Amino acid sequence: MNFKKTLRMPTTEFPMRGNLPNREPVRLEEWNEADLYDQVMEKNSDKPMFVLHDGPIYANGNIHVGHAMNRIVKDMIVRHRNMDGYKAPYVPGWDAHGLPIETALTKTKKVDRKKMSISEFRAACEAYAWEQVENQKEQFQRLGLIGDWDDPYVTLTPDFEANQIKVFGEMAKEGHVYQGKKPVYWSPSSESALAEAEIEYHDKRSPSIYVAMKVKDGRGVLDETDEFIIWTTTPWTLPANLGISVHPKYEYVVVEADARRFVVAKELLEQVQTALEWDAMNVVKTVTGDQLENITAQHPFYDRESLVMTGDHVTVEAGTGAVHTAPGHGEDDFIIGQHYGLPPLCPVDDKGKMTDKAPGFEGLFYDEANKPITEKLDENGALLKLQFITHSYPHDWRTKKPVIYRATEQWFVSVDNMRQDLLDAIARVEWQPKWGEVRLHNMIRDRGDWCISRQRVWGVPIPVFYEEDGSPIISTETIDHVAQLFRTHGSNIWFDWETKDLLPEGYTSEKSPNGNFTRETDIMDVWFDSGSSHQGVLEERADQHRPADLYFEGSDQYRGWFNSSLITAVAVTGDAPYKKVLSHGFTLDGKGEKMSKSLGNTVDPAKVMKQLGADILRLWVSSTDFQSDVRVSDDILKQVSETYRKIRNTLRFMLGNLHDFNPATDRVADHELGDMDRFMYQRLNRLIDTAQKGYREYNFGATYQALHHFCSIDLSAFYMDVAKDALYCDHENDVHRRAMQTVLYDSLVTLTKLLTPITPYTAEEAWSFIEDTNEAFVQLSDMPSRFEVEGEADREARWNELLQVRTVVLKALEEARSEKVIGKSLEAHVSLTVSPSMKQMLQQMSAPEKLFIVSKLDVLEGEETHVSVEKASGDTCERCWHVKDDVGENQSFPMLCERCADVVATYDRAVLEEPAK
Template identity: 60%
Template sequence: MDYGKTLNLLQTDFPMRGNLPQAEPNMQKHWAETNIYEQVKNKRKGKPKFILHDGPPYANGDIHIGHALNKVLKDIVVRFKSLQGFDAPFVPGWDTHGLPIEQAIANSGRADRKKMSALDFRKLCAEYALEWVEKQKGQFQRLAVRGDWDSPYITLNPKYEAQQIRLFGEMVNKGYIYKGLKPVYWSPSSESALAEAEIEYREKTSPSIYVAFEVRDGKGKLPADAAVVIWTTTPWTLPANLGISVHPDFDYVLVEADGRKFVVAEGLLESVAKEVGWEETKIIDRMKGTALEYVLCKHPFYDRDSLVMTGEHVTLEAGTGCVHTAPGHGEEDFAIGQKYNIGVLSPIDDQGHFTSEAPGFEGQFYDSANKAITEKLKQSGHLLHLGFIKHQYAHDWRTKKPVIFRATEQWFASIDAFREAMLEEIKNVEWTPNWGEIRLHNMIADRGDWCISRQRVWGVPIPIFYCRQCNEPLVNESTIGHVAAMFETEGSNAWFSRSEAELLPTGTACGKCGHGEFRKETDIMDVWFDSGSSHMAVLDTREDLRSPADMYLEGSDQYRGWFNSSLITSVAVKGHAPYKAVLSHGFTLDGEGRKMSKSLGNVVDPLKVCNTLGADILRLWVSSVDYQQDVRLSDGILQQTAEVYRKIRNTLRFFLGNLSGFDPKNDRFAPEQLSELDRYALIRLERLKDRVLKAYERYEFHTVYQAVHHFLAVEMSAFYLDIMKDRLYADATRDPLRKQTQYVMYESLVTITQLISPVLPHTADEVWKYIPGVEEPSVQLTVYSPVNEKVFDEKLEKKWEKLIDVRDEVLKALEEARKGKIIGNSLSAHVHLYPSVETAELLRQFDDLPKLFIVSDVTVHDSNDETPEGATVLKGLAVRVDVADGEKCERCWIVTPETGTNEKHPTLCNRCAEVVEQLS
């Protein structure tokens, strides 16, 4: 007789191999056909809401691994909240205006911007953006991000643009919007002003020059033959110089060097002398910075004065302590220039070339002019030293080209009136990680007014008109309401297709001169104003959402971006933050901690990962990392993740394969009906559930990953299931003990499938289809049951923890015996234990130690017995391994003297013979 066929072997159609690249698209097709998003939404209707508001990615290019990290994190949160019982809709969005799309159209060769109308160019931009919205939509869906993909929000949609205009109007009404001449970040490569959020810092080599400004009027403090020494790394700003700033409290010295007299800060004299090459310096006079106030110096190459002023912004960190001041090219320069009323000069045009206000350099590109300016200084004897330095310098984050500070007339949002309100609101937000609060607090506390105007075409126009008679700006509730209503039906293209008369209410007249003809503003809004309006344009307008959102979740760069702009606009018009909680994540690096770049060949393409390993592997990686820091990813890391996935899948398959004959409705047990080991396994399951649900609550997904992996690989596979294999395979199908173990496995299977569902949605739904007795067609429609604390028994847990420690020691001794050729399979062993008194007392509480150690026989010797020679001594326990007496049962492989005593089944032990007879 083939006794192998009488064993209860694995029976399941659940495949061992996931074949995720092929299986996942089929699963997603099924979700789409059954509209799982709407099913979940309807199931949770009327429940408390949890709103995670999607920060809109930019509709330009395929998604990268940073997109994948972000969207998967969001999806894990939303799926978890849904399984908690919340109504957790997810409305994805896209940012669709701005320079990159303009550049893409220009670089594509499809259009010459300068030869076509703004309206035609905008139509090309819109088509391009919407094409990428559709492509990225499919790519995000491939990652199994569940959401309302049929009704996303898009910033170019007319209703969105209309709400943005209304928000702008409310800020105007509250007096927060103004036009002014101020230095702003200006990108010559983009020909536009930039916000601070659009700046990135890159290494740049710049000239480092020391320049002498000769004294014209020393005010009795400095002799006529003295010169004030300044230091700058931007020689091109010297044509705009109108002053020199010194610190009022610093000590300054008049020194004689190289036959000339110079003024520098005393604290920097040594470094200046070394840099300039002064071999000997003699201090002639010493004075405070306040004494130098209103001294007049001569501009080094123009016939105009340079006023000495005092300012707290001057430091002794570098330079000379005398700061070259060009109010048209720096924030601090502008501020002190306003204080002393010296004017503003910015002789640079939109493309970065000098204008006629910089005689001698007109038409030269500012950066190229550094050489000519330095040469002019050298010829006139004003250049004391020329060197070069490498430093971090502001660049346009889109074009990657350097930017400059340039004073131009721009529209600004003033935040001073509600800055304190924003700082108070920041305190009320829950921050993960908690340093996010300090980071955004400092940014808001220190930031200046927000430059919201851009000199571009592709964006939402600034809805302001100018009187053609007196040039007075026109913007009020009536004009805003009229423009918003028109945008709501026609979109912002109406600004370009309609005349001023059509865009304004009938009978509109200038409030200053009464004139009735106007011209339109040509600037558009900063794209951060677009996305920063989403709380009003999306959360306030959709029935399935609400404001404020429960969470904003983005990369840590958004503290200066979306978190920042959204907070400003929301507090400005609503008085509160747009979010209750903010969670931020780090950036993705390669396996060696380097930034990913195509040139290094270390870029990981998320779509390629989906097509080779599967989206669930990528999602499992996301859950495995501490995303609050920068995270690493490489092919090797993905292979390790795939191995963990395989172990998870195989353990779930083992559960499924051992449930044949189990009836979920009738084969249920109260804790007191179970064996101690089964009770212990259920306790550990509830402990896992408690830990995982709390980790999800804290958004610590790496803890979820570690806990589930450890439970399945160690507590289940290496312990409980290892021990129970004999019971599951060899006991009678209806044996009560076997049914108890099946019950534990069933509970574990259902619980773990639910727990992993937010991370591994494809696998969880696939497993769910094979679980007998479940009511819902998808695990996504279920709700977590509360942790059953009634099963907890700390006394029992401690007891089994000690027993597991003993088991670990015995397994080590068995391994040594295997290496020593004493035994082969562990079932051929007879284990002799020589325990301490405490351990002996523990072991005698169990009558089935051979099952625990997976051996054929165990003898627990008296604690007073002498430890025999050759025994393995481990942690207070001596173990001797002998070959078990008897014959090996052909069916269960246990060695026992009973084998051979049954005449009908001479190769079986009594237990197996009895089971086989029952089967017969």
């Protein structure tokens, strides 16, 4: 007879293989056609808002795995919040101005900047930026990200630019913006000023020189035969030397060596002696730094004096304690020079070449000037020592070339003006990790004023007009007018229109009676663009609010977007633009090395999605401790794929075993659940608690582990393993079977919902196979609630102990199998010695042997757990494969046990006699 037909084997069209690269795009198209994002927003319209404000990605090139990790985490946060009682809109953003786009046009598009007008070049930049935005948008959507992709924010749009002008105007009105000439980071390779956030440090080989400068007027303290020794690694700045700085409290010595008399800090004397290889020396005088103030020295190769000044910035960590001071080439130099009335002399032009203010070296690139300058020093007898050192040096983060400090006329935001307000605002923000607060606090505490002007054309113009005498005009009237013009026409008009047409109609000024106004030609630092997004997005858009509930970016943004956003927001609103800041680390290769195209160790998200699918990439992100640096490689993704396979098979098993279960009619009542079923509800509640806690605390690794453990341990290795016999062999409507199906149904629905923020494609696919769901898409449902479980409070503890015993039994069965005592576990007769309480628990079960998937079980009492396995006596049921003594007792079906015979008796005999196919 064909008894296989009477087994209720798993049946489902949910495929075993995910085939994600092919199925995910179809699912994405389905979401887009259904306007799923809008449906989610409508469903949550009356719920409290949760706003994660997206830090704008730069619109250039394909996304890399770091971009993917960043926005996948954001998507998991947003998806979870939308299922957890909030309305959580997501407005993706793009940063679309700046040098990289200009460079990309000239390099990849072969655009000749010199043959184009400013307007033509800006138009080309804008077209390129939009092309990049659309390309990246498609790649991000393919990752399964939900959001307002039809209306993102882009920093080049007229409405955003108008709001940026408004922020600039408000800051200027509060006195936070000023124009001044002072040293700033200057990139000769970019021909522009740079902000601190645009600087990165790399090793550079530089000359290290000791230089003697003769005293000219010793003011009765030093003789004219004495010489200060200065030390520098930038000989090219010596043409700009106007002074020598000493510390007022340090002791300085006049020392005889090599038949000359030198002045150095006493604490550095031995170090200088070693460096200059003096065989002998003799200290002839000791003075304090403040006694040296206003002494003058002779410049080593120009006919001018250098003033000795005192300042607390001088240290004795290196050098000589007498610091070469060029006010046009250093921040400390500039500050002390201002105090002593020295001008910020800067004999270097925009391209890094020496000007006629450096006679003898005109036209030389600054780095190339080092050699002739040292030769000139040697010729004059001023060069005491020349060697080369490799040291950490600031570089342009875009061109990767060295930068210099150079005094130029720039626009600045005064951090000093609001430093305490900024520090107070930082203290009111919640930081995760906690060290983020300390990091940003220290940055704001120590940072100088923010240089916001750039000598480029692709960006938002600085909205400043100038009087005939050169004094700047920044008034509420002009700012509001320019903002409205930009909102209507875009910022290109700043370069296209006449100055008079950019001013309010009929604008006049006493300083410019002839109406001869001019305008600023510099643009704003791109960090001002993105930093003002709290105004252009959070305040401007109806679906946002300020402050945002969360800012989330990489840890490099403490000096970038977190920093610039804080400064502009505090200046305009008095508080931070974010309630909480969460940061992530960097992506590394499988060995923990930095990724580099040249090393060939990068991971391309597009390639991963094409080969494995977006859900694999998302599952990897959820498995990491993203707040630290994370590793990713093909091998790591393969391991994640194995986890995915286990999760998918678990979903498939449950769907397959629910094929004849209608939750509306087949659910059992609570009192019909068995003790093991109730235990599984307790495990399900633990899953909900752990997963939800992980989501809410942004500890997605904990959520991932909980989901993985529930699928592989609680379900696959235990409950589903035990349930198979009842699910396959019991009567369709057996209460024990229906109880198990009830547990599996609730587990399936719960698991699918909890998986949705992490693997939305797979969760949505599983949801489409679940019966009796009220929502067309799982993303329109809510996170699961805990289940009410009747019974003893100690059930979980009892079952955990029982599962430990089960593990011991399963190990003994495996050993018996390897020793050929049994084949399958159902051939086993197990004698189990356990504690009195465990024996009582097992005896209270109706069929305890099924827990161990054996045919016969004897439970004995003893002090220690012990297991013995032998081959079970009796006959094997041809339907359920249990070895039982009652096989053959039913005369109609002598090859079956009583349980199976009763089930088979309900089938038409003609059906049973059909041959198996």
